[in-house]
Amino acid sequence: MMKPQVADLDKPLTLTELMRGAAAPEAGSTGPRYWRSLSELADDGAFSEQARTAAARAQAAIFGLDDSSRRKFLTLMGASFALAGVTGCGVQPLEKIVPYVEQPELIVPGKPLFFATASSFGGDGVGLLVESQMGRPTKIEGNPSHPTSRGATDIFAQAEVLNLYDPDRSQVVVHDGRVDTWERFLRFAIDLRERKKAERGRGLRLLTRSVASPTELDQIRRLRELMPEAKWHSYEPVNRDASRKGAELALGSAFEVGYHLEKADVVVALDADLLGRGPAGLRHARAFADRRDPDGESPLRLYAFEPTPTLTGVAADRRTPVASADVLLVLAALARALKVEGAPELDGKRIEPHAAAIVALAAELEAAKGKALVVVGDGQPAEAHALALAVNAALGAIGETLTLAPPAELAPVDQTASLVELARDIESGAVDTLFVLGANPVYEAPSDLKMGDVLQNPKLTALIHLGLHNDETGAISHWHIPEAHFLEAWGDVRSADGTCSLQQPLIEPLYQGRSASDVLAALLGEVGVPGQELVRSYWRTRLPAETFEQTWRKALRDGVVDLPAPAEKAAETPTAAKLDKVQWPGPAVLAADELEIVFRPDPTIWDGRYANNGWLQELPKPLTTLTWDNAALVSPALAKRLGLEDQQVVLLEFRSSIVEAPVLITPGQAEDTVTVHLGYGRARAGRVGNGIGFDAYRLRRSDAPWAAVGLKLTATTKRIPLAITQHHHRTEGREPVKVTTFAEYKHPGEGHGHHPHPDGSLYPDPPVPQSEDYAWGMAIDLNRCIGCGSCTIACQSENNIPIVGKDQVLNSREMHWIRVDRYYEGDDEANPATHFQPVPCMHCEKAPCELVCPVEATTHSDEGLNEMTYNRCVGTRYCGNNCPYKVRRFNFLEYTDNTTPSLQLLRNPDVTVRMRGVMEKCTYCVQRINEARQNAKVEHRKVGGDEVATACQAACPTRAIVFGNLLDPESSVSKLRNSPRNYALLEELGTKPRTTYLTKLTHGAEAHEEPRHG
Structure with a gap:
């Protein structure tokens, strides 16, 4: 492993060294250089001075002076001690708690319930587990029983609870700019149905996003049978048109292409963000992290060519920036090197600098035949996808690392072409009635279609819009109907891998919202049929009648319907004839000023x-x-x-x-x-x-x-x-992340390995007894972290963390309890290596923050938690100044919205809502520790070493964060702490953090004789 820059172990540390920690690298140092921005990389002293000046300005803005005098200091200290006694003695208002007359089953006040449900994103179903507090959904987790989410979530799923309680959601039916009722709309829909039925649906169109609901797809199918001349259009601004068209070109039919990183040894990503949001993104992230296990036999190798940095690209062992127009050239060169039949001879002058790397990469793919995979992103043309299928077929990937399945949609179409067709038909007067269900074409459509003008064509006499907000499309519609959030409505979804899940509501619609199924039911003459019955009716036709009720209840409980996944297409090598039919695009030509x-x-x-x-x-x-x-x-x-x-x-x-x-x-x-x-x-x-x-x-x-x-x-x-935020919370030149190669990890040379720092510290041991049963700690594996930010949003949702707004972020006042730092490595500003590091509170055993608090608002528990007592805090912020990790957050203003009724339903009742003037930080989700402790006490046992999962840990799609009891040698966190990759951040300060990190590993330049970019 790489040799860290440490002090001489034989030389005693001086007081100055203990105070400052590791200094910035000296001139001529050969160690790795980490930087957050180009300004910091090029720092000639001006950048550091600018940062110090900004800090001084912030201090002056708060205190109203440039340098605090001794008298002012003592005055503030005296006020701190005086206020400490006042703020801790608030009187609670008298309230009455009325018990249930008949206690509902399973409802215990203060004890949450969890329900399996699902949501749809971009036509892909995601399995979820939702926490409900007395009928209020307050937290979303991934469903561990669902093969797509595997218990994890992304940032969008975590943030859906805020969407649910959004006070700006549409709340009333609007007809021609006036408030109306659902009943009036139903009368309109019934009349419309009878008229359109007589006309066989002529002039009727539906516009939806990608539909992943089997029930909705069945309703659309039945509507088209009832009204044969009606048409359905589907459009997502971020769609997979190119992938399906590419499958048609290469295979003769549209297929959903699935990737299986868990089976791959070598992966090439061509403008493809496999680890970002997209179909099966959570599954890909987990599989990637598992296949990068340094203790495995053959850790996966990842190579990327892309025009703009992505999570996948920066995680690659070698990343090459190329223009989007050049990605097809790279793929064609790779195909020719692999001797793929029908590979095009494209002009490759622009990629000549990468020719040697492409040849070496082709050899590596050939050597990994059957365990190799080439992936092309949705931003590339259909021709690139067709060629990628040919390359994968030549590598033996189809049926192994790549699978083909029928599309989930009823009639998969080119979504962009479908929207273009709709716009032209409206302009020609062929459309008089349009239902827009959940989409927003006025804002999202390509600008050349001018959908804002098209939808106001006087020949379009009925424009009906269903949406969560009365948005750009709703504003010009004849009817606008509030849409029910997925946590308020019955439904079902199908995932990209064919897994089906039921969507069950956890709360009554806040604003009388209706689902797309409700609107379609009105057009089908099924007015008044409850949403649950609409879904059950569909599944009665798909499940055995004799076991339907049992299967239905099991699906509600588990979140997965027991149906076999669709049969995958047998391996089929695209023939040269099919590739010969592809019309390869000409070279992109840039003018001098373009x-x-x-x-x-x-x-x-x-x-x-x-x-x-x-x-x-x-x-x-x-x-x-x-x-x-x-x-x-x-x-x-x-x-x-x-x-x-x-x-x-x-x-x-x-x-x-x-x-x-x-x-x-x-x-x-x-x-x-x-x-x-x-x-x-x-x-x-x-x-x-x-x-x-x-x-x-x-x-x-x-x-x-x-x-x-x-x-x-x-x-x-x-x-x-x-x-x-990249310059906020700087650690003044200290080495933040540790990176080495798989080879050095497995065969450490002389001088490699982690050298712990001397156990010297200015800070005394905590003046509390140490628990004999529990010592909570966390380990964060930088080798698994992809920087997605799910941990940050999960923490915000769990711990009632407010937003502060752009102006406050500009003043470095964001409130996140766990941040994800991004560091660049090296001196190559054009294509540096990139690393991520989640940073929560370290819960130091010798915490600098505890010693300086004048009112003991921050203390140390016997189980090792660095605790905050909010009603004792008087806002001196000495703790924040003394924290070397910069993880404490201060409420400079009243950031929490305590007046909007719907947002009050959002709060987690197990976590205190903080107020202005109070410091806060990560608590290791102490409320979850306490819940586990109470459950264990009732069951007369100890809390298991891995029983408690913090919010950040539960959300992490790659399982980079592990929490548990360090006193349990069998706990996962204890095993990670014993890894040779384990190290503490800024351990030279002697703070003994309970949160430690595991070194990141890459393949470095092992594959090619060129420097690594990742």
Whole structure:
């Protein structure tokens, strides 16, 4: 393993060394260099001075002085002691607690219940487990029985509880701009049904997102049988059109392509973010982490070629930035090196610098035949997907690391082409009635379709919109109907692998919302049929009648319907004849003043559907740490060439459309590629999401939904401040992450290995007895962490953490209890290695924060927890100043919304809601520890070593976070603490953190004689 930079073990530590810890690397040091931004990499002293100046300004803004005098200090101290006695003696109001007359079964006040349910995202079903507190859904976890989620969740699933209680949700039926009723709409729907039935459905259209519900698909099928001339259109801004069209080109039929990383030894990702959000993203992340186990026989090797950094790309052993238009060239060169029949001879001049690496990669894939996999992302054209299937067939991947299954949709279509057809039919007058169920085409459609104008065609006499919000489409509709959240409605979903789950409501609709099934039922003449019966009726036709009730109850309990997955297509090698039919695109040509533009869903608000979710707006995006905004991502080389700076506003012009966007210089970006994220610039998202960022959809075209050349970029003198968290909570030059190679780990040379620091400390042992039964601790495996941020949102949901807004984030006042730091390694700003490090409270055994609190608001428990007593805290913030890990958060203002009724339902009753002037931090989810302790006491046993799972641990899709009892040698955390990869962050300070880390491992340059980029 790599040799850490440590003090001489034979030399006693001085007081100065103990105080400052490890200094920044000295000039001429050959050790790894970690940096958070280009400014820090190029630091000549000005950057550090700027950071210190900013801190001084913040201090002056708070205290109203530049340097606190001794008299002022003593005055504050005296006030602290005086207030400590006052704030701890509040009088609780008198209240009456009325018991149930008849106690409902299983309902115990204060004890949560958990229910299995499911949701749909982009046409893919996700199994969930929802915590309910006295009838209020308060927390979402993954369903461990579901093969897709395997007990984990992503940031979007975690944030759905905030969507449920969003006060800006649509609350009433609106007809022609006036409040109306559901009953009036039903009368309209009944009349419409009779009229359209007589016309065989002529002029009737449905527009939905990707439908993953078997019940809804069956309703649409029956509606089309009832009205044969009615048409159904499906559109997702982030869709898989190219993948299915590629399967049609190569195999003659559309298939859902599934990837199995758990079976692969070598994976090549071509503009494909396997570990990000998408079909089976959670499963891919877990499989990737499991296959990177350093103690396994053959840890997976991952290589990536991509135009903009992704979670998959930065996790790769070798990452190569290439323009989006060049990805097909790379794939064609790889196919030729593998001698794939029918591989095209494309002009490869632009990828000549990578020719040697591609040949070496082909040899590695050939050697791993049967255990190799080549993946192409949805942002690439259908031709690339067809060629990838041919390559995978040649590698023996089909049926092994790649499987083919029938699409889930009733009639899979090219979604972009379907929306184009709908727009043209409306313009021609062929459509007089349109139902838009859950979609928002006015905002999300490609700009060349001008859907805002098209949907106001006077020949379209009935536009009916169903949505969670009265959004851009709802505002121009004749009827707008509030949509029920999935936690309020019955339904079902099908996952990409064929797994079916039931969706059961956990709460009555807050705003009389209706599901898409309810609207379709009205068109089918099934008015008044409850949602549960609609779902049961469908499944009665699919399950054996004699065991239906038993199977139904089991599916509700387990969250998975006992149905076999659809049979996978037998291995089939695409023939050269089929590839010969592919019309290969010509080379992309850039004019002297033109660039390539790439469109991607935003990492935190996706396509805009989460724009009004404050948790996700404030979550730092994994690779830029940007919050509350989107930006034009440019490479360092392009920025130097055009004289651009971070936050500088530029004009982006593409095919006569122009938007203003701030620049964000991003290491790892392809040189002449500009990336913009979708989902911002909303006008009717809600109070949180309105007017934030710029609308990238205005640049998007139906014939170039993902990437195109021809972008013109013009600099302006304007600037927009961006709330970027990468410089917050700096640790002043100390080594944050440890990285080595698999080879060095398995065969450590002389001097390698982890050398613990001397057990010297200025801090005394905690003045409390140590428990003989429990010593709680956490281990975070950096080799498994992919930086997705699920832990941060899970912690926010569990612990009632408020959002603070962009202005406060700009002042470094975000409140997250666990942050995910992103570090670059090395001196290559064009393509540095990237590492992630989750940082919660360390729960130090010798905690610096405890010694400086004047009112003992922060103390140490006998089980090793660094505790906070909120009603004793008087806000001196000495603890925050003395914390070397910068994990304490202070409520400078009253951040929590205590007045909005719906948001009060969101709170976890087991966690105190903090107020202004109080310090807070990670508690190791002490409420979960206490619950486990109470359960164990009732059952007359001890708490199991792995029984307690913190919120961050439960959500983590890769199982990078492990928590448990360090006194139990069989606990998972104890075993990880004994690993040779285990180390403590800033252990040279002698704080003895209970949270430790495991070194990250990569394959380095073992595969090719070139430096690693990851």
